[in-house]
Amino acid sequence: MKVSLHWLRRFVDFELTATELAEKLTMRGFESEVVSDFDSLENLVVGDVLTAEKHPNADKLKLCSVSDGSETFSVVCGAPNVDAGQKIVFAKVGAVLPGDFKIGKAKIRGIESFGMICSERELGISDEHDGIMVLDESHKAGTPIKKVLGPLFNAIDIEVTPDKAFALSHRGIAREVATIVGSKLKTPINSVKLNPKSKDVVSVKLDKKGGCTRYIAGTMKGVRVGPSPKWLAEYLKSVGQKSINNLVDISNFMLLEIGHPTHVFDLKKLAKPAVKVSWAKKGEKFDALDEETYELSTDHMVITDTKNTVALAGIIGGMDSSVTDSTTEVLIESAYFDPVVIRKGSKKLNLLSEASRRFERGTDPNAALEAFNMIVQLMQEVAGGTLESVITDECSMSLDSTSVDLSYEKLLKYAGQEIPLKDIESILKGLHIDAKKTKTGWSCSIPTYRTDLKVETDLIEEVFRCFGYDNIKSSFNYSSIMQYANDEESSISSLKHHLSSLGFHQSYNNSLEDFEEVKLFGKDAVSVMNPSSERMNTLRTTLHSGLLKNLDFNYRNGSANTLIYEHGNIFEGKTDKLEDIEQKSSLSCLVHGNVFAKNVHFDSIPASFSFLKGVALNIFEDKRLGLKVNFLQKKHHYCDPYFSIIDGKKQEIGGLGVINQSLLNKLDIAHKNEVVVLDVDTEIFKNYGSYSTKVEDIVTFPIVQRDLNFKMDSNIQVGDVVKAIKSVNQSILISVIPVDIYHSKKDKLSKDVLFSLNFQSSKKTLEDNDVNSIITDVIHLISKKYNAKLRDN
Amino acid sequence: MSLDKTIKGLKASFSKELSKSKTSQDLENFRIKYLGRNGQLALLFEEFNKLPTLEKPRFGKELNILKNQLTDQYQNALGNNSENSATSDVDFSLPGYDLPDGNIHPLEQITSEIKSIFQSIGFSVAYGPEIDDDYHNFEALNVPKYHPARDMQDTFFINPNAVLRTHTSNVQIHLMENQDPPLRHICCGRVFRNEAVSYKSFCLFNQVEGLVINETSSFAEMKGTLEYFVQEMFGKDTKMRFRPSYFPFTEPSAEVDIWNSKLNQWMEILGCGMVNPNVLSNVGYDNEKYQGFAFGMGIERIAMIKYGIKDIRLFYQNDKRFLEQF
Numbered sequence A: 001m002k003v004s005l006h007w008l009r010r011f012v013d014f015e016l017t018a019t020e021l022a023e024k025l026t027m028r029g030f031e032s033e034v035v036s037d038f039d040s041l042e043n044l045v046v047g048d049v050l051t052a053e054k055h056p057n058a059d060k061l062k063l064c065s066v067s068d069g070s071e072t073f074s075v076v077c078g079a080p081n082v083d084a085g086q087k088i089v090f091a092k093v094g095a096v097l098p099g100d101f102k103i104g105k106a107k108i109r110g111i112e113s114f115g116m117i118c119s120e121r122e123l124g125i126s127d128e129h130d131g132i133m134v135l136d137e138s139h140k141a142g143t144p145i146k147k148v149l150g151p152l153f154n155a156i157d158i159e160v161t162p163d164k165a166f167a168l169s170h171r172g173i174a175r176e177v178a179t180i181v182g183s184k185l186k187t188p189i190n191s192v193k194l195n196p197k198s199k200d201v202v203s204v205k206l207d208k209k210g211g212c213t214r215y216i217a218g219t220m221k222g223v224r225v226g227p228s229p230k231w232l233a234e235y236l237k238s239v240g241q242k243s244i245n246n247l248v249d250i251s252n253f254m255l256l257e258i259g260h261p262t263h264v265f266d267l268k269k270l271a272k273p274a275v276k277v278s279w280a281k282k283g284e285k286f287d288a289l290d291e292e293t294y295e296l297s298t299d300h301m302v303i304t305d306t307k308n309t310v311a312l313a314g315i316i317g318g319m320d321s322s323v324t325d326s327t328t329e330v331l332i333e334s335a336y337f338d339p340v341v342i343r344k345g346s347k348k349l350n351l352l353s354e355a356s357r358r359f360e361r362g363t364d365p366n367a368a369l370e371a372f373n374m375i376v377q378l379m380q381e382v383a384g385g386t387l388e389s390v391i392t393d394e395c396s397m398s399l400d401s402t403s404v405d406l407s408y409e410k411l412l413k414y415a416g417q418e419i420p421l422k423d424i425e426s427i428l429k430g431l432h433i434d435a436k437k438t439k440t441g442w443s444c445s446i447p448t449y450r451t452d453l454k455v456e457t458d459l460i461e462e463v464f465r466c467f468g469y470d471n472i473k474s475s476f477n478y479s480s481i482m483q484y485a486n487d488e489e490s491s492i493s494s495l496k497h498h499l500s501s502l503g504f505h506q507s508y509n510n511s512l513e514d515f516e517e518v519k520l521f522g523k524d525a526v527s528v529m530n531p532s533s534e535r536m537n538t539l540r541t542t543l544h545s546g547l548l549k550n551l552d553f554n555y556r557n558g559s560a561n562t563l564i565y566e567h568g569n570i571f572e573g574k575t576d577k578l579e580d581i582e583q584k585s586s587l588s589c590l591v592h593g594n595v596f597a598k599n600v601h602f603d604s605i606p607a608s609f610s611f612l613k614g615v616a617l618n619i620f621e622d623k624r625l626g627l628k629v630n631f632l633q634k635k636h637h638y639c640d641p642y643f644s645i646i647d648g649k650k651q652e653i654g655g656l657g658v659i660n661q662s663l664l665n666k667l668d669i670a671h672k673n674e675v676v677v678l679d680v681d682t683e684i685f686k687n688y689g690s691y692s693t694k695v696e697d698i699v700t701f702p703i704v705q706r707d708l709n710f711k712m713d714s715n716i717q718v719g720d721v722v723k724a725i726k727s728v729n730q731s732i733l734i735s736v737i738p739v740d741i742y743h744s745k746k747d748k749l750s751k752d753v754l755f756s757l758n759f760q761s762s763k764k765t766l767e768d769n770d771v772n773s774i775i776t777d778v779i780h781l782i783s784k785k786y787n788a789k790l791r792d793n
Numbered sequence B: 001m002s003l004d005k006t007i008k009g010l011k012a013s014f015s016k017e018l019s020k021s022k023t024s025q026d027l028e029n030f031r032i033k034y035l036g037r038n039g040q041l042a043l044l045f046e047e048f049n050k051l052p053t054l055e056k057p058r059f060g061k062e063l064n065i066l067k068n069q070l071t072d073q074y075q076n077a078l079g080n081n082s083e084n085s086a087t088s089d090v091d092f093s094l095p096g097y098d099l100p101d102g103n104i105h106p107l108e109q110i111t112s113e114i115k116s117i118f119q120s121i122g123f124s125v126a127y128g129p130e131i132d133d134d135y136h137n138f139e140a141l142n143v144p145k146y147h148p149a150r151d152m153q154d155t156f157f158i159n160p161n162a163v164l165r166t167h168t169s170n171v172q173i174h175l176m177e178n179q180d181p182p183l184r185h186i187c188c189g190r191v192f193r194n195e196a197v198s199y200k201s202f203c204l205f206n207q208v209e210g211l212v213i214n215e216t217s218s219f220a221e222m223k224g225t226l227e228y229f230v231q232e233m234f235g236k237d238t239k240m241r242f243r244p245s246y247f248p249f250t251e252p253s254a255e256v257d258i259w260n261s262k263l264n265q266w267m268e269i270l271g272c273g274m275v276n277p278n279v280l281s282n283v284g285y286d287n288e289k290y291q292g293f294a295f296g297m298g299i300e301r302i303a304m305i306k307y308g309i310k311d312i313r314l315f316y317q318n319d320k321r322f323l324e325q326f
Helices: A018-026 A170-181 A230-238 A246-258 A339-349 A354-361 A365-383 A408-415 A421-430 A456-467 A490-501 A515-519 A544-556 A609-620 A661-667 A718-728 A768-786 B002-020 B024-035 B040-049 B056-081 B106-119 B148-152 B169-178 B219-234 B277-282 B299-307
Strands: A002-004 A031-036 A044-054 A062-067 A072-077 A087-091 A105-108 A111-114 A155-159 A203-205 A212-221 A262-266 A274-279 A285-287 A293-295 A301-304 A309-312 A330-337 A392-395 A402-407 A434-437 A441-446 A505-507 A562-573 A581-592 A594-596 A630-633 A639-646 A652-659 A676-680 A704-713 A733-743 A750-759 A789-791 B124-126 B131-133 B157-159 B162-164 B183-192 B204-214 B240-247 B250-260 B265-275 B291-298
Touching (some): A002 A170, A018 A170, A170 A246, A212 A274, A246 A262, A274 A330, A339 A354, A408 A421, A456 B250, A544 A562, A544 A661, A609 A652, A718 A733, A768 A789, B024 B040, B024 B056, B106 B183, B106 B299, B124 B169, B169 B183, B169 B291, B219 B265, B219 B291, B265 B299
Antiparallel strands (some): A002 A155, A062 A072, A105 A111, A212 A392, A274 A301, A285 A293, A402 A441, A652 A676, A733 A750, B157 B162, B250 B265
């Protein structure tokens, strides 16, 4: 909310600059930024445009000579409205405009320009940027701009938090300023009840179901629509609002003055001078002031003239009953609407107005009458009308202040330190909270505009806020420290470090993806009801989708070699019911290209299936897990082949597969080699730290190594042969490793495989005889089982 | 033992003479002197044979080792002398192997750093669901339906009653529902906001939130805890301030800014406050007896400040050229 210092001074006298005020309010819980602080702007003066001619090299630019009263400068200006004889805002070289916009010497289309003629937007006054700001002729060239524009246009922007409804006006902010500087709040307009000319009565009927608990109405006649007086237009201008006409301006002014929304109907356009507050019919169409047609539902509270809907209560007025240039008679509404009703109605239509913003946060029911009285006075003064009807005030709510108890002990316990009684009392007094001493603290009478103060902690917050958070000294009691529990993810974290040291990059991908793409991964996906874009409407069902995107992105940016992984949640659900949705922590790796590129030392080492299989073994057969894993081929939706990784208890703890071509093509993933993925069930790592390693005795007897070279059918799986060889002896045959495979060019149907067998006993040094008998058994078995032939080494 | 000494002496003179033997003739003479049939080594073995049986195993082992060592040294020297030697071809100026260089994602690094700072002062870490019901994400946290505070967090809905959590505070509710005070926890994970994607906002971000509940934890203690955190995270000299703010789940609430001396401005890094008594009663805690504080921060924001990153989307693009810098 833009707040003008000029306007604040209607209510309170203070000496602060815009920058100082913004700082003070920020530290009070009203986060403020300076919009324009002319006091801080240097090198900004009233300039006199002596000449303004066409720029020799550009049709749309003008070359002006500008005097600052003592010197004349040549300035290039792009504004269409610049003309000789104008008094303008001249930013000289060295000036810094709002938004840290530094003015320097510049060459524009070949001509040097010394400074700039400013528009209102450049000065932070309004959004006006179609032309430069033209000043009143009476100003003398060379006068510092802070003297000319400062008094009117110094302004700050306050981000008012949703609880502080009371602060959505100049009076509300001025109350806070008054407590900061310690001065009294002024009353620029008195809320005086005026006497009507006639005995006419506007009939007002409220709905029994609630929603509107106070409605004040009255009519005025003899109103003349016309331009606003200068003072009124200037206040609106000081917050960047344009003056429209006196009637509209008054309503806008009242909103920003005391924060209570009012509405003005053209009386002649109402069926009769009567108001009925009720609920909209389902599907009812309503033409609003903003020239849009809204379809209402039974949740919407509406104002009718007993025949037609003339306003959407608390949100926006109707087109047909709005005031125009020919309006002479008006009906003025000032009401209190229930915050939830307004919030619901405005959300449903996605229609937020200045009025709804205030009603949904909770307005002051007493301000309804104030606003009514003030608006009538202003109308009389500015538009010449008179109050015609008796003021109708239908009210079914309490207008009394509420009472909240504050315990001194509780306040101190919350603070963790001493705060003197007298400080608390003076803070409460400054906030116009009437605090009566009780045994334990105070009984506080809360002004009705402080709709945010309902319970004790609300008051504690007020005291702390005004006492100053800086004045509460920090303390940190180390003796209260508890032993922290084990972080269940710390072992996954060491897995991540392990992967990274193997050369993997860790990815963080978006959890939200395109449904059409998620579908390709073949699981029941969970979608978002209100996505921000179709490309992010569904939750990922696998981490593969993101990793593939990372491969594609990096490939297209010149890096084909990819070793990546991600750890994150994936989602599946047969329906969108919470209990049907499975949210699972997951970790997947993806590799493509080479682990090592070809270099002077050796040929490239591909990031292949076998590489990732090695990584899998490295991870799963980590000593701390104490697992032995097996790879079991199974069907997969988009991997061919795919192997489940099975632990000793036959549980699936991971998977390893090659993404098929069809998926890569459908997703248009750039690649040149096989794309291999590894899935790791993170659950098994959760107890990682508690596995204890038991040290075995080191066997000191020598290892005996023998090689066996078999010729066998080329379709025989070497892994099966290894298993078969191992099965021959479990005590001293400690390892079987295929070390070479040779495919003859002539004989494509067979291959030679060289196995290296290691023997070792924990009891003695092995003799040839111990080994030979096993070798004989191996040769016998393999020859028979695989129809393999032993070849000479 | 004299034999010990002899072995030592032999080793020394062997190395010394070997280094002086340059030509192949030198080397051959050397071989005969030490390793030949009647060389010094052979003499030692003769002496060994004369030893008492009891000492034989020990010296047997040592002599065998010595023999292997000397033979290896001689062979090496011989190799060096030969023109066909492999080592003479080694170009030591060649680059070393280009070992793959992995990384931990910057957001993970920051999260770990924050975790360990809080763990060092006794905080445990908790996790919870990313999709949760409206109750745990909002209502239990004192944000009723149709409350304007809902606008502070634009929400993705899965169904009218389930949301992608907008903060990790839902974990705090689950925690308190399952555990009695005292509590001293941080929760971390992904949270989602239905905001337009730009250089400064993304549809999701990572959060770390903290919760301390016991009978005495005060505003002053909250300040002390967070000052400790800021100093550990950003350096001992970091200037910081607490300023009043509003969150429905805490009261009094504050935002913490740290001073950025490069940009010459305050930068908001976290929100905090005393846990609202309504939140405590919602989880069945006695809010007269217990009190405490909560705080929360965005990891991306802290990473951006710490590493000077200007575009939040970089964290989720996984460009190797970006990741490799961490």
